[in-house]
Amino acid sequence: MQTRTAEERDAFHNVWVIAEHRWGETKAVTFELLSAARDLADKRGSEVWCILLGDGVRSSAAACIASGADVAVVVDAPALSEFVDQTYADLVSRFIATYRPEIVLCGATAYGRALAPRIAVQVDAGLTADCTSLEIDPESGDLLQTRPAFGGNIMATIRAATHRPQMATVRPRVLDLPTPDPGRSGRIVEEQIEPDDVTENVRIIRTIRDNTGTVPLADARFIIAGGRGVQGKEGFELLKSFAETVGGAVAASRAAVDAGWIDYAHQIGQTGQTVQPRVYVACGVSGQIQHLVGMQSANLIIAINRDRHAPIMQFADYAIVGDLFEILPAMMDEIRQL
Amino acid sequence: MRIVVCVKQVPAINEVSIDPETKRLKREGVESVMNPFDLYALEVALRMREQVGGSVIALSMGPKQAMRTVREAIAVGADSGVLLSDRAVAGSDTWATSYAIASTVRHLGNVDLVICGKQAVDGDTAQVGPGIAAHLRWPQVTYVSHVSAVSNTALTLARMHEEGSTVLEVTLPAVLTVVKGINQPRVPTLVSVLASRGADVPVLSAADIGADPERLGLNGSPTRVVKTGPPPPRAADTVILDGPARDAARRIVHELRMQSLV
Amino acid sequence: MSTQVLEKQFHVEILSPRQKAENLEADLERFATRYTQAIAGGDVVCIPDNPLGKLAFQGTELIRELGLPAAPGQVSVHINTFHTKQNLDEVLGEAVDLGIDNVLVISGDGSERLPKLRAQDLGMDAAGVTSVELVQYVHREYAGAFSVGVAFNPYEPQEHEWEKLQRKVDAGADFITTQPIIGRHECIGRLQALGLPVVVEAWMSKKLHLLSDCVGYKISEDTPYDPWENLIALRNAYPECSVYLALLGFKTQLPQLAQLKEDMG
Numbered sequence: 007m008q009t010r011t012a013e014e015r016d017a018f019h020n021v022w023v024i025a026e027h028r029w030g031e032t033k034a035v036t037f038e039l040l041s042a043a044r045d046l047a048d049k050r051g052s053e054v055w056c057i058l059l060g061d062g063v064r065s066s067a068a069a070c071i072a073s074g075a076d077v078a079v080v081v082d083a084p085a086l087s088e089f090v091d092q093t094y095a096d097l098v099s100r101f102i103a104t105y106r107p108e109i110v111l112c113g114a115t116a117y118g119r120a121l122a123p124r125i126a127v128q129v130d131a132g133l134t135a136d137c138t139s140l141e142i143d144p145e146s147g148d149l150l151q152t153r154p155a156f157g158g159n160i161m162a163t164i165r166a167a168t169h170r171p172q173m174a175t176v177r178p179r180v181l182d183l184p185t186p187d188p189g190r191s192g193r194i195v196e197e198q199i200e201p202d203d204v205t206e207n208v209r210i211i212r213t214i215r216d217n218t219g220t221v222p223l224a225d226a227r228f229i230i231a232g233g234r235g236v237q238g239k240e241g242f243e244l245l246k247s248f249a250e251t252v253g254g255a256v257a258a259s260r261a262a263v264d265a266g267w268i269d270y271a272h273q274i275g276q277t278g279q280t281v282q283p284r285v286y287v288a289c290g291v292s293g294q295i296q297h298l299v300g301m302q303s304a305n306l307i308i309a310i311n312r313d314r315h316a317p318i319m320q321f322a323d324y325a326i327v328g329d330l331f332e333i334l335p336a337m338m339d340e341i342r343q344l
Numbered sequence: 345m346r347i348v349v350c351v352k353q354v355p356a357i358n359e360v361s362i363d364p365e366t367k368r369l370k371r372e373g374v375e376s377v378m379n380p381f382d383l384y385a386l387e388v389a390l391r392m393r394e395q396v397g398g399s400v401i402a403l404s405m406g407p408k409q410a411m412r413t414v415r416e417a418i419a420v421g422a423d424s425g426v427l428l429s430d431r432a433v434a435g436s437d438t439w440a441t442s443y444a445i446a447s448t449v450r451h452l453g454n455v456d457l458v459i460c461g462k463q464a465v466d467g468d469t470a471q472v473g474p475g476i477a478a479h480l481r482w483p484q485v486t487y488v489s490h491v492s493a494v495s496n497t498a499l500t501l502a503r504m505h506e507e508g509s510t511v512l513e514v515t516l517p518a519v520l521t522v523v524k525g526i527n528q529p530r531v532p533t534l535v536s537v538l539a540s541r542g543a544d545v546p547v548l549s550a551a552d553i554g555a556d557p558e559r560l561g562l563n564g565s566p567t568r569v570v571k572t573g574p575p576p577p578r579a580a581d582t583v584i585l586d587g588p589a590r591d592a593a594r595r596i597v598h599e600l601r602m603q604s605l606v
Numbered sequence: 607m608s609t610q611v612l613e614k615q616f617h618v619e620i621l622s623p624r625q626k627a628e629n630l631e632a633d634l635e636r637f638a639t640r641y642t643q644a645i646a647g648g649d650v651v652c653i654p655d656n657p658l659g660k661l662a663f664q665g666t667e668l669i670r671e672l673g674l675p676a677a678p679g680q681v682s683v684h685i686n687t688f689h690t691k692q693n694l695d696e697v698l699g700e701a702v703d704l705g706i707d708n709v710l711v712i713s714g715d716g717s718e719r720l721p722k723l724r725a726q727d728l729g730m731d732a733a734g735v736t737s738v739e740l741v742q743y744v745h746r747e748y749a750g751a752f753s754v755g756v757a758f759n760p761y762e763p764q765e766h767e768w769e770k771l772q773r774k775v776d777a778g779a780d781f782i783t784t785q786p787i788i789g790r791h792e793c794i795g796r797l798q799a800l801g802l803p804v805v806v807e808a809w810m811s812k813k814l815h816l817l818s819d820c821v822g823y824k825i826s827e828d829t830p831y832d833p834w835e836n837l838i839a840l841r842n843a844y845p846e847c848s849v850y851l852a853l854l855g856f857k858t859q860l861p862q863l864a865q866l867k868e869d870m871g
Binding site for chain 2 (some may be wrong): 028029033088091092095115116117119120121122123124125126127128130131132133134135136150154155156157158159160161162163164165166167168169179182205206207208209210211212213214215216222224227228252276280284285299300303306307308314319320321322323324325326327328329332333336337339340341344
Binding site for chain 1 (some may be wrong): 658659687713715716717722724725732733734735736738739762763766770773819822
């Protein structure tokens with residue numbers, strides 16, 4: 007286990023972003039991370055490098071540079087057209103050993119959360135998942151990584167003082183997208199994939215695209231929940247359409263589930279699921295404690311209810327007194343106009 | 345097939361709250377349960393055993409009271425269990441935890457498959473599964489949502505990602521992590537619970553599994569928690585919007601836009 | 607389908623041991639003792655189904671494994687929607703084999719640990735499976751085997767609750783059991799007007815404040831409450847209704863119950 011002395015740690019420089027690129031598209035989280043990487047690198051007086059692995063990925067290098075990268079390390083090969091954990095991890099680990107970055111960032115996506123921990127073990131690095139903030143400690147220069155734990159009940163700050171690189175993942179849409187500056191200059195470093203890098207243990211058969219746009223409740227950043235005020239199965243169609251508009255998920259209170267309007271899989275609360283979305287919109291939900299315990303960790307709570315004295319109206323950050331059947335369509339109009 | 349299922353004892357997360365005075369987690373009175381994701385992992389293993397035969401071993405790393413979780417796995421249907429319990433592993437981060445578990449898997453020998461739940465609900469990192477795979481140098485498939493084919497040499501699986509899912513074939517030995525909803529975990533019977541109470545479950549120490557002490561516990565953990573605290577407090581005052589629907593809608597969508605939520 | 611259960615005055619709720627019980631053997635013994643005492647007293651034993659979403663043992667498996675006596679008219683088991691289809695049929699099939707002819711069908715409390723029936727499992731086209739769909743299923747697959755009860759909660763918003771009850775009745779409910787009633791409640795008369803037997807629940811614990819969650823408003827801890835007075839009041843107000851005894855204190859109250867039955871003649 008490679009604990010690094012101060013001298014060894016000093017040999018690690020630059021902030022890396024492992025790009026998430028798939029089927030011709032570099033995902034937005036890559037650019038969000040580049041923006042954060044830029045801030046960190048400026049504080050450290052170092053460079054931002056973007057690691058681009060994929061097939062036809064070279065064409066994304068310019069966009070990465072425009073979003074803050076000084077260097078784009080590109081491995082463009084058909085063997086990389088699909089994400090295979092071992093192959094990607096072995097490649098990146100090899101680069102880390104060669105180039106010794108101080109900080110490595112990755113999106114906390116399905117693939118990012120598979121890739122980053124494998125790399126971290128291989129290169130003896132500390133890894134912090136789902137960071138909500140990244141800062142440089144002014145005294146030591148170490149990366150301070152803050153993240154939620156215990157279902158969002160606590161925030162923990164983590165540091166990897168004696169190991170390098172310092173690795174962190176961040177979920178999509180936690181950081182802001184940068185404004186690209188096409189005038190920025192940077193350089194491209196072409197790396198090659200070696201036959202040994204490609205694992206034979208995994209064979210991709212096919213990918214099934216899910217076009218329904220449904221997000222699992224546990225991972226949804228935007229949840230719209232319905233209670234008794236939704237009045238029936240048909241009312242939930244309005245919530246579903248709102249959820250599609252915002253790329254979110256539909257939830258329900260126990261009352262709505264017990265009334266047979268929606269399946270138990272959507273139930274939030276003491277006898278259902280506990281969620282921690284960025285925003286929770288409760289429509290026609292009275293807000294009994296059994297429901298609140300399931301969603302109180304949401305960052306932003308909006309309640310829509312005809313009864314201004316419903317318990318949820320005091321609990322919420324924004325309480326809209328009105329008819330959800332008027333408010334939701336009005337909100338969707340506003341959103342579509344953006 | 346010889347399958348190891350990793351199970352973790354965690355607090356019942358929906359009962360956990362933070363003490364407003366001490367700003368620390370209130371642990372008393374909170375029930376300990378098997379990490380919900382692990383129940384799905386266990387069910388995957390049991391169904392594979394039903395298909396191709398073999399054995400399912402429940403493996404946990406934790407304090408002595410984690411024994412209950414191992415017995416629970418046996419009550420559900422695992423053939424046997426093992427508890428790695430040693431002061432030396434206390435304070436482990438995910439790097440050291442996955443090392444300790446990988447060492448235990450090696451110690452058990454002839455393991456074909458390790459199945460973990462996607463993540464533990466106390467840490468929520470989802471790092472230990474891939475970490476075990478990396479320590480063992482085995483292929484990994486995370487976020488498994490469907491098992492289509494099982495043989496003693498390879499599995500055909502679907503793994504989930506943001507666009508949908510990808511079907512792939514992986515050769516054994518391998519490490520899987522599975523998502524909730526992949527199956528319906530079975531419920532133990534009275535007979536199986538009574539039998540599990542009498543099951544002989546070895547408690548292993550770090551020395552038993554031949555683990556390098558430098559890679560365990562706090563010493564073996566590259567990351568340290570330097571501070572914990574409550575999440576940012578909610579704004580004390582509720583903003584009430586009770587005018588015409590259009591105005592309220594405009595105001596709230598503006599706020600959502602400001603917070604990059606739409 | 608026998609109505610013997612509904613002809614008996616007292617239904618005694620006996621909770622089954624939780625799966626995680628520290629001293630399971632002792633809990634099983636205590637269950638068996640209470641069970642046999644209640645049967646010997648001529649009362650109906652009622653066994654809930656994983657209350658509060660916490661894994662306990664099914665009444666049917668306890669009766670079988672502990673070799674407890676069961677005959678028609680003696681036992682009522684609860685069944686909720688938090689089962690796999692396979693397990694649901696195992697429990698109901700076992701009930702039939704054991705001669706249990708009375709079930710109380712409720713939606714139930716879910717949790718992370720419990721599976722959940724889906725509409726397609728029961729061959730139905732509905733948004734989800736509630737007590738309504740489960741009543742339909744029991745009538746369809748176990749026709750004539752059970753007297754099927756449903757629950758009524760007078761403390762929930764009433765319009766919804768009556769509408770839901772009507773759907774349960776339309777699905778084939780044979781009797782209705784209420785939440786705990788204190789003294790009198792206007793809903794009882796209206797329930798009886800539906801033409802089905804009504805079972806009234808009596809809260810037998812002195813701690814009335816534990817009902818706060820159920821009734822939806824805070825009952826203070828020092829509210830004076832005499833469960834016996836309440837039980838007698840219920841018997842006087844609703845002599846034609848059986849009484850479901852929740853939280854009965856077996857050591858002290860079961861003997862008192864025997865005395866009460868003697869006094870009532």
